[in-house]
Amino acid sequence: MHMANELLSVPVAAGTLAIAAGGLGLICRNVRQVIAADKLALMGILGAFVFAAQMVNFQLPAMPGTSGHMVGAVLLAIILGPHAGAIVISSVVIIQCLIFQDGGLLALGCNIINMALVPSYLGYFLYKTATAGPFSSLRVSIGAVLACVIAMQVSAALVPIQAALSGVLAVPFSTFLITMLGVHLLIGLIEGLITVAVLGYLQQVRPDVFVDSLPGKVRLSRKAVLITLVIFTLVIGGGLSLLASDMPDGLEWSYAERPDQPDFEAAVSNDSAAIAAVDDFQARYAPLPDYSRRSSAIGETGEAQADISAGWTSFAGVVGSAVTMAAIWLTAWILRKKQLPKA
Amino acid sequence: MHHAYIDKFAYQDSPIHRLDSRVKFIVVLVFTAVVISLPRISLSIVVCYAVGPFTILVLGGIPLRFAFKHILLVSPFVLVLALSCPLYDKTPVTVVFGPFLWQSSLGWVRCFTILGKFIVTMLALIALVSTTRFGDLLTGLQRLGVPKLLIIQLGFLYRYIFVLIDRAHHILRARAGRTLRNLGFKAELKIAAAMLGSLLIRxxxxxxxxxxxxxxxxxxxxxxxxxxxxIRRTDLLFALMAASFMLGLYIFVRPVLQ
Incomplete structure (x- = not known):
């Protein structure tokens, strides 16, 4: 669910970058007092573990050819605690952006929020809530699966919301949301199962990894999975059916007045001046293609002429750029050819 | 074991490689913001902006095939998104492009603009990463105010990614050597959990x-x-050139199109 640059407008990107940076800064400052220097190497290497873990794939049932793998945000939050877990996963997201170019530079803020901060804290909170009280294997399983599924759903839902706030969605908002939620329901469930299985393995082999958080034996049972699904269905059924009842299509939803959520409306109407300005800007400065709706051409001749001249401009721009690039490449090529015999 | 080091070109030497990492980072960030804020239905101006990262890649001696192969590798999500545009936006438009003129739909135009912006911003990011050593980039980021804890974390992470990926390869090879058929989901899950667990313990x-x-x-x-x-004089010169490129293109294009 790496967000791309193209899904965001600059204000939203800047805002989320600021939130992510602020959040990370706060965590770093607080964690610094808790984490001794000897934890630093462990955190770094567990970040690298997340990368390596993504290579370990396994066959999914009923879908030959596809394979699942683990993301590990909730697992790390359980092992390291939410603060350190959030820092580790954030650094993974940053490296994915900088070294592997997965997710854009502007979208980094969104990606850190969606994939690191939300899953770590929400997942840890859900896991802790579910496992509060006396230890039982069933509770740990349910807690871990539920934490993975719900954390994944929330971060999947954040992607279309951020895109809708940016106002760049061509796809209707509800379609995008439902697709994201559907796909990530499956991913979250598998993540939950593998998390419980790994917890069970670790418990068996190296119980000292969890200092005192897992006193008994963890086993993944069918019952746990079923109960989790029932709980989750109830939550989703109750929550989404209210929301989906008369949802306006697409972007209007984010502009619509919502008396139940006064903050929501205020947040968007703040932006509306800027959005109008951007719309106006885009209408004026869009060079290619200069499209005219055939039905609504009023000053037809004038507009058509403007269209044609603008069309030529964009043509010139593209051809000029192509020629420039070719010239640069050729020059570099010739220079390198000249240099090679000497070296 | 051998795997492609993604940033292997960062260890070359060229005028671009010698620039200060902070300057490069900020220029790429601003460039990305400028490209993203371009109108959503204008492909040609995006092509004009492509000249910038292209020049840097060529000057830095980065093979273009490497860059494009890499872009292809990370494109699936954006590709799905872009290709869904024509399905939802069927407003007919007339595309005028120099001597050519044809009918199309707004969705297709948006689709290609999204792809164009994606490629241009990714080129810029690749240009940054493959001309800057990661250590220098981290030092630069620290000077720009990123918390030290995060910098140390990133440094460790970068150092050990490839070590652990190698280990994962070993484990995967061992599994491949012992698994001759599909064992069913439950067994597969159990095996994967054991692999992940042992990787974690290691x-x-x-x-x-x-x-x-x-x-x-x-x-x-x-x-x-x-x-x-x-920051040396060449860095300032580079920043100045980048700024004048972005601004100049903007100003040059604007009046002609009004």
Whole structure:
């Protein structure tokens, strides 16, 4: 669910970058007092573990050819605690952006929020809530699966919301949301199962990894999975059916007045001046293609002429750029050819 | 084991490689913001902006095939998004492009603009990463105010990614050598969990050893590097050129199109 640059407008990107940076800064400052220097190497290497873990794939049932793998945000939050877990996963997201170019530079803020901060804290909170009280294997399983599924759903839902706030969605908002939620329901469930299985393995082999958080034996049972699904269905059924009842299509939803959520409306109407300005800007400065709706051409001749001249401009721009690039490449090529015999 | 080092070109030498990492980072960030804020239905101006990262890649001696192969590798999500545009936006438009003129739909135009912006911003990011050593980039980021804890974390992570990926390859090869048929989901899940668990335990153990080694050499939680970052005249020149390129293109294109 790496967000791309193209899904965001600059204000939203800047805002989320600021939130992510602020959040990370706060965590770093607080964690610094808790984490001794000897934890630093462990955190770094567990970040690298997340990368390596993504290579370990396994066959999914009923879908030959596809394979699942683990993301590990909730697992790390359980092992390291939410603060350190959030820092580790954030650094993974940053490296994915900088070294592997997965997710854009502007979208980094969104990606850190969606994939690191939300899953770590929400997942840890859900896991802790579910496992509060006396230890039982069933509770740990349910807690871990539920934490993975719900954390994944929330971060999947954040992607279309951020895109809708940016106002760049061509796809209707509800379609995008439902697709994201559907796909990530499956991913979250598998993540939950593998998390419980790994917890069970670790418990068996190296119980000292969890200092005192897992006193008994963890086993993944069918019952746990079923109960989790029932709980989750109830939550989703109750929550989404209210929301989906008369949802306006697409972007209007984010502009619509919502008396139940006064903050929501205020947040968007703040932006509306800027959005109008951007719309106006885009209408004026869009060079290619200069499209005219055939039905609504009023000053037809004038507009058509403007269209044609603008069309030529964009043509010139593209051809000029192509020629420039070719010239640069050729020059570099010739220079390198000249240099090679000497070296 | 061998795998492609993604940033192998960062260790070359060229005028671009010698620039200050802070300047490059900020220029790429601003460039990305400028490209993203371009109108959503204008492909030609995006092509004009492509000249910038293209020049840097060529000057830095980065093979273009490497860059495009890499873009292809990370494109699936954007590709799905872009290709869904024509399905939802069927407003007919007339595309005028020099001597050519044809009918199309707004969705297709948007689709290609999204792809164009994606490629241009990714080119810029690749140009940054493959002309800057990661250590220098981290030092630069630290000077720009990123918390030290995060920088140390990123440094460790970068250092050990490839080590652990190698280990994962070993484990995967062992599984491939012992698995002759599909075992069903439950067994597969169990095996994968054991693989991940042992990988995790090995990581924790090596972290302990590394920690002991670093402590014995006097590591107190802060990194000291030899690299002295300083903004030189060439860096200023580069920033000036980049700014005038972005601004100039903007100003040049604007009046003609009104």
């Amino acid at each position: 990581s924790i153990d090596s972290a302990e050893r590394i920690n002991i080694a670093m402590q014995s050499r006097g590591f107190d939680g802060s990194w000291r590097t030899l690299s002295k970052l300083q």
